Amino acid sequence: MRIATWNINSVRLRQELVLRLIDETAPDIVCLQETKTPDHSFPHQPFIDRGYPHIAIAGMKGYNGVAVISRLAVESHEIRHWCGKEDCRHIAVRLPDGTEVHNLYIPAGGDIPDPAVNEKFKHKLQFLDEMTAWWPANRRPDQKMILVGDLNIAPLEHDVWSHKQLLDVVSHTPIEVAKLGAMQSTLGWVDSARQFVPPDQKLYTWWSYRAADWQLSDRGRRLDHIWVTPALAGGLKAHRTLREARGWEPKPSDHVPVVVDVEV
DNA sequence: ATGGTCGAGGATCGA
Numbered sequence: 153m154r155i156a157t158w159n160i161n162s163v164r165l166r167q168e169l170v171l172r173l174i175d176e177t178a179p180d181i182v183c184l185q186e187t188k189t190p191d192h193s194f195p196h197q198p199f200i201d202r203g204y205p206h207i208a209i210a211g212m213k214g215y216n217g218v219a220v221i222s223r224l225a226v227e228s229h230e231i232r233h234w235c236g237k238e239d240c241r242h243i244a245v246r247l248p249d250g251t252e253v254h255n256l257y258i259p260a261g262g263d264i265p266d267p268a269v270n271e272k273f274k275h276k277l278q279f280l281d282e283m284t285a286w287w288p289a290n291r292r293p294d295q296k297m298i299l300v301g302d303l304n305i306a307p308l309e310h311d312v313w314s315h316k317q318l319l320d321v322v323s324h325t326p327i328e329v330a331k332l333g334a335m336q337s338t339l340g341w342v343d344s345a346r347q348f349v350p351p352d353q354k355l356y357t358w359w360s361y362r363a364a365d366w367q368l369s370d371r372g373r374r375l376d377h378i379w380v381t382p383a384l385a386g387g388l389k390a391h392r393t394l395r396e397a398r399g400w401e402p403k404p405s406d407h408v409p410v411v412v413d414v415e416v
Numbered sequence: 417a418t419g420g421t422c423g424a425g426g427a428t429c430g431a
Contacts, residue, residue: 162422188423
């Protein structure tokens with residue numbers, strides 16, 4: 153199976169770019185985050201026409217939103233809620249063979265890395281805590297599962313352009329990294345990109361819109377991830393981070409797709 | 417140290 157994840161930052165504005173990803177990489181399943189549209193205005197038809205008729209979405213007006221677009225049959229889907237909010241950050245699909253794909257958009261967390269003064273950061277940490285409790289209570293490491301999405305955390309030193317300068321910047325603070333690590337440990341989730349790109353090598357999936365020249369400054373972060381359970385880890389075959397998509401015209405997302413091949 | 421740019425939706429808010 154080939155699976156892709158991409159924070160698209162408005163699926164209506166960038167549906168042509170999603171089709172370009174499909175044409176260039178031929179994934180079986182595409183997971184999107186920040187679709188930013190209610191379900192009634194999600195653009196189903198372009199994906200159906202491309203051979204991806206199995207679509208599961210959880211959208212809302214203006215913010216967040218996740219979608220799974222598949223050319224493989226999907227047996228069922230489930231929209232999950234966290235922190236008492238219905239804010240469209242998690243949709244899971246179950247394939248006929250029992251494999252589950254969990255598509256996540258973890259809260260970004262605002263600017264100030266202090267839960268006492270920043271409600272958004274508090275929400276991010278609580279979201280991680282709730283998920284960390286949920287996985288071992290509801291799923292087993294021997295179940296075939298893929299967790300993808302914009303996790304809004306760059307856990308490793310070389311997942312950011314400057315480890316030192318980002319230690320107190322939300323997305324790379326020690327408390328977030330520790331909580332993401334705790335969630336990863338619950339089922340022994342394997343970080344697929346780092347199975348192919350050594351941890352001492354820089355790897356990013358996001359570059360700010362605010363840079364004058366994203367390529368020149370190259371101040372990126374690896375916020376987008378594909379994890380698999382131990383049951384699938386031995387089947388990992390390939391990984392691509394599509395850095396070039398940061399320059400796709402006319403209006404690139406600030407995130408790029410990550411694509412993984414895994415035997416299921 | 418600061419400000420820089422996007423998208424949604426029609427003023428700010430969130431990233």
